[in-house]
Amino acid sequence: MPQAITVAVKDDLPQSQEKEKTNRHPSKGVTSHWANIATSWSLVTLPITALTVAFLVMVFQYRVTHDDIPFENLRSSSLELKDENNVIYVDLNSSVILFVTSWASSLAPMLTGFIMALASFPIARQLSNTIRNGCTDSLPTPYQFGLTLKFLDGSALAAIWFWMVYLISWGKTRKPQTPILVKVSNIAVLATVLGKGLLQGDSEVPFTQVSPIPNPMGYSFGLIPQCLRGNNSVAAQSEFDNGVARTCSMIFGRSAFLRDPPVTLQVMNNLSPNTSVYTHTASESHGKQFAYFGVPSEELNDNHDFTAHTYGAHTSCSLISQRCNLESVAPTVRYNCSAAFNGHITDANLHQAFFTDDKMSKSVLDYSNGPNKGTGNPFYFALASGEGSGFSSVPGGTSNPEFVQALNGIETFVLGCRSTIYDIEYDHVDGDITRFDARPSNTSVSNIWQSTTSNDWTNWSLSVKQAMTAALVTANTSQEFANQVALSFSKVSMAMGAQGIEKRPALATQNRNTTLVARIPLAPLIALVAVSFLFVLVGLSFTALAIWAARFEDARNIQASLGITGLVADRFEEESLKIGAKSVDEFFAEYIGEADRRVGMETDSKMEIYRYITLKGTDISNSDHRYPGVRSRPVHGGRTESEESSPGEV
Template identity: 25%
Template sequence: MADIKEGDAKTGVKASVEPLLGASSIEEPVISQRPNRDVKNAIWAIVTGVALPCIPIIVVLVLLIYLIYKHKLDLWSGYVELLPSGTITNASNGALSALSDLRHNGGKAAYIVQYNPSTLTTIASWTSRIIPYLTSSIMALVAFFAARYLVQQSKRGDDAVLPNPEQLTLLIGLLGGSGVDSIKDTLFHRWLKKERLIHPVPAVFWVLLFITFLNILIPAVDTWFGIATHPITIDILSNTTTKQNFGRQLYTQGENATCTNGPRTNTSFNWGINTYWPCSILLAGKSLENLVAVQDPTDSTLLQLGLPTSTKLSNYSVGSTHWIFYTDSKMGRSLDFIASAPAVSTQCRPMTRLCEQGYNNETFTYDCTSGFRINMTSPWPYTLSNETAPIDDPSLSLSEATLTGIAFGSDAELSTTPGLVQNASLGGTGFGPITWPEIIPSNPAYFGTWARNYPGLLSISDELVTDPELDYSGSGVQWFLNCTTTVANVTYAWTNGSIQSFNTELVSPEMAALFTGPFSLIGLTEGYKDVLKSTMSTIARTAALSDTMDQLANTWALEFSRNAMALSIGAFTPLQTVLEQQRTQAVIVTRVPLGPLFLLIALKLVYVVAVIGLAIGAYAFTHPSETEVVKEQLSTKGLAAAHFDQPQLLQSNAVKATQEHFDRHINKRSDRDPGSSTADEPKPGISRAKTLPRDLDGGKARVGLAPDPEGTWKFIMLANGVWHSIEPIVKTFAVNEAKAGNLGGASGIIAGWK
C-alpha cells in the first residue's frame, strides 16, 4: 500500500500519518458502492415518526371538541325581554379572589355542555398520559437532520465541525428522547467543562428542550382543565309558539261579555239618567233586593277570601308604591312570559287630628274638610247635604255600633263633594226612588275613610293608643284617613318564578272608576249593602292590627286595593301572553371554561404542527434515503452494531478515501463497470491502528462517517484526518446500556466485554 504523502494534490492532506501510527498492512477492501438509498425505509421511518405522536393527539383532540360542541347549550337561548336580572355577575373582589376564581373556574367565560364532566376531563387527560412516550418518536425525526449534518461534514473531512466522542454521547442521549436527564447532562457539560457544543448538538438540545417543555405544560393545562370543568345546575330555556291566557283584559266581546260598551254602561231596565255606572256592577235584578249585584260574585268572594280560583291577586312594590294586579293561578317556574293586566295602587295618610278640630260633640259630626263631613248618627246617605253616616240602625248607640265608611271627593284635599243621583223608576215600577252619590270618573281617585271601634278597646295596642292620629275617648276609638287610588295597566315580565320587569301606564278615568265606583254604591240595596259592609269591615279589622297610625294607613290602603280588584273581577276576561319561553329547571350540566380549553387546544396544535413540520423538513431537506441508515446508528444500539460490523481497528486517510469513493461513483455514471478495477487504479490505503486517537500528539478525536464496501455509512473516529475504529465510545455505551438491561438477552455478554 502506498504511503499517503504530504502535498497530495487530490486530497489536500498535509503529511503521511502512517509513520506516526506505526501501522502494518492488512487486507485492503475496495470501496466501490455508494451508500444505499432505500426510499421506502426512509419514508416509512418519517411516516412512523409523524403518526405515533400526531394521530393519538389529533384523535383525542377531535373527540373532545366534537363532544363539547355537539352537546353545547346556548348560555341564553330565550328572549332578551325575559333576561333574568341576576344573569350578569359581579367581578371578583381583589387579586386573590380573581386568582382563586381563575384556578377553580377557569375564568368567567365558559361553555355550558350537557354531558358528563368526568368523561370530558378523562378524554382530555388521555393526551397527557401518552405524551411522555412520544418524545423518542419525535426525536427520531430530528435524527434525520443530525445525520444529514454528520454526512455532509464527513464528506468534507473537516475535523473541527464534527463532535468529539463525549459530545457524540450527549447527541445520542438527546436523540434518545430521555428528556430532563439528557438536557441536564448537556447543560453540565457546557457550563462545567466550559466546552463549546459542536453542531448538531445545540440544535438537537433546543428541540428536545422545547418538546420537554410542551410535555410538562400540556399535562399541567390538562390538570387545570380537569379542575375548572365541573357540573353546575341551570335552567334550560326554549321558545314556545303556544300562548297561555295569563293576562287579563276588559270583557268587551263574546256572548257573555259584561262590558260591551267599555267600562261604562247605560243599559238596564228603564234607565233614564245619563250618569256613570261601572260595568263591574250588575243592574238587572227583578226585585229591589237583587237590583244591584257584583258581576261574577263567586270569583269575587274567593279572591276576597284568598281562596283558589283561576285568577289570583299579586302584589308588586315599586319603592313605597304597592301595586295589586291580576295574575293567573297556573303561573309557575316552568314558563317565562310577558303579560299585561290592570293594577290598582292606593296611598293613605292619617287625618284624625284634622277631623278632631271640626268635631261637634252635640251632633257627633266631624267636619274634616269642606267636602268631607261625617255624621255618626244619621242613616246613609243624608240626602240633604251628601253627608255620609255609616250607622245602619239609628237605634244603636255610639258605644254599641261598629262603624266604617267611605266618601269620595273631587281632589286630594277633599274640598268638594260629588252630588247625589236620584232615580224614582230605576228597575221598574214599584221599586221606589233610589239615591246614590254620583260617580265622577277620575284617575287618580280621591276619597276619605273612617272607622269606629277598630280596634276595640280591649285589643288596642299600647303603641297605637298613644298615637296622636288616633282619637281615643272613654267610649271608643275612631280614626280618619285621606286616600288616593291610582289605576294603571301593567306589562310585566315573569321569569323563573318572579317578576323581572314591571311597567305601568295610567288608564282612562272611566276605566279607573270601574274599580273605585262600586264603593259609592254602598247603600243602594240591602243585598249589595251587605257585600260592601262586609268588605269595609274586613279592611278596617285588618288595618286595626297595626301598631301605629302610619302602619294602619298603609295596611288599609293595601287591603283596599285588593278588595277593589276582587269586586271588579267580573268585568275582566283572560288575555294571551305577549311572549313565552319554556323553562326546564334544575338541569345538571357541565361548565367547560374557555380559557383552559382553548389553551389546551392551542398547545396540542402547536405540538402536532411542530412534529409535522419536522417530518416535512426531514423529507425535503435531509436526503432521507441516504441519512436513514445513519439516523439508525445515532443510538447506543446502532453505535454498537456499527462497531461489531467492523471489529478491526482501521485507519486510512479520510479525505482521500472519500474523494476516491465519489470518483468511482462518477466513473460508474460514465458506464464503467465498478467491479472491473485494474491494478493501476488507486485504492484507499487501510491499515491497523496501533495507537488510539487520544494518544496522538496534538490530535483531537472527532466522530464522523465513512462509506463502506456494503454501500452504507459507518461511524469512524477521526484525528488529524485519519479514520479510527469507534470501539472506545462503543464500549462505554454498550456496557452502560447492558448493565441497565436495555439490550435484551445480550446484556449479560456485553456487560462482561473487556
C-alpha cells in the same frame, strides 16, 4: 481470582452464522428506514391531529351563545345574559372536554421520542458529512456522543436534564458543544416544550339562554265581553239590551247582588284557580302601594319572564275625626262629616258611605234623580267605626285627637279615603317585578269596582274591620294606621270586581333555560390548537428531512447505528453480521438463532476497574463464588488478560 457479572438468556437454537450470511442478498445498506419513518410520522401526526380536530368539532358543534334578548324590557339585571369577551361556552360536561384535551396533553410528551427518531436521519447525515470532510473538532467528544445517544434513544426530558448538568456543572473542563449536540438538544427541547404546551383550562358555569314563547301564556287580564257594552255604572248595568240585562259585575233590581258571587269569594279568600290579588310598592309611583290581579303563584312557571296587562287599585286614607267633629255624647260617639255622612257610633260596627266628590256632599246611593250614572276616577268614601276596648294606647299616642274613646271603652275614629283604579302594565323577570307602569283607567273600568263596592259592602266590610283591629295594635302613627286600612280596602275591592275580568295572553313571554356549560377562555383555546398543529407541523417537517436524508446510503446506515442498540452491536457482536443487514436487528447473532455470547463485566484484582466483556458458554462457571457473577483477572503491565485476547471476547 477473576470475577464477572453476566447477563444472559440461554439460546437453544444454534444455527450457522455463515450460512445465514450467505443467504442474505447484496444490499446498499439498511433498508428498514422507510418503515421507521412511516411509523414515526403516523404516530407523531395522526393522534394529535385527530384529537385536535375532535376537540374543535365538539367546541363548535356544541357552542352556545347568549342570543339577542327577544324583549329588551325583560332583560334580567341579576343574570348575566351577555357573552364574556374572549370566552366560548360549550354545552358539554367539562369532563368530556377534559378527557379529549388530557389525551392530547398526555400523548404529546410520549411522542417526542418519535420526533427524535425522525430527527436522527438529518443528524446522521450531518455526522456523515463531518466525518467525510475531516472536521475532527466538529465531532462530539465521547461524553457528548453519550448525551447525543440519550437524546436520540432515550427519554428526551431526562436527556435534557443531563445535558443541562453537563453545561452547568462541568464548567471550564468541558469541550465546546459540537454542532451535532447543539442541534439534537435544541430539537429535544422544542419537542418537549410543544408536548408540555398541550394544556387546556376550562370550568363549568351556569349559563342562561332566553327565547320567546310562540304561544304566550295567560298572564294578562282583560274585561269580559259583558263589561264592554257601557260605562258599567249602576244605571248602565240596570239597562236591558234586547231583553238581556247589561250586567257586568252586579245584578240590580229591588236589591243589588253580585253577578257571580263564587268568583269574588274565591279571589277574596285566595282560593281561585285563575286569579289572585297581589300587592306591590311601586317606586315609579313614588312608593304607592297597589293591589293588582295576577295569576296564582302555582300557575307561574319559574323559568318564564313576561310582560302582562292587568288592573289594580291604589287607595289613600287619612283620619278625619276632627274634621267630622267626632265627640263623645254619652252613651254614644257622634260624627258629622256632611249631610250625606253623619251618625252615632255605638259599637264596633263599620259605618261606610261612597260619594261623588271629595267633599262628601252626595252619596252615590242617592237615587233621587235616578240611578247613579257613574263617578269619576278616583272615587271617594268614608269609614267610621270603633275598635275593641282596653287599649293602652292608640296610634300617635293616647292624646291623639283623631281617636275618641266611648264610655264603653271602644276607640272610635273616622277615615276619609279615595280609591283610584289603574290599567297596569308590568314586567315580571326572574321572579321579580322590574317595571310597574300604572295609569288611571277610564270611568268605564273604574265604575266596575266603584259600583260593586258601594252597593255590596257586606262582602268586604269584615276584611276591612279585621285590618282596622290589626292596625290599631301595630301602627305607630295615625298615617300608618290609615295606610294599613287603605291597603286592605284596595285588596278586597279588587276581589269584589273580579267577576268582570278574565285571563288574556301575556303581551310578551320568554323562557329562561339555565344549564351548566363548559367555559373555555379563547386565548388558551387558540394556544392549544396552535401548539397542537405546530407539534404536527414539526413532525411533518422532520419527516420531510428524514426522507431527504434517507436517500443517502451512508446517512441511513449511520442512523441505524446511531443509538444504544447500534452501539451494543458494535461493541459485542461481530462486524461481519452487518454485511447485507437490512435493519439494526440483523446486527445481532441472536436474530439468526445463534446467541452463544453473554454480556458480563470484569474487574481487576483490586476491584477498582470494571469493564464490559463477552463470555461464551462455560466461561460463566468460572466466576468467583465470593463475588457471584464477578470474575477478576490479574493486570499484566497495565493490561488485563482479557485485553490481551481478541477484542470483545474472552
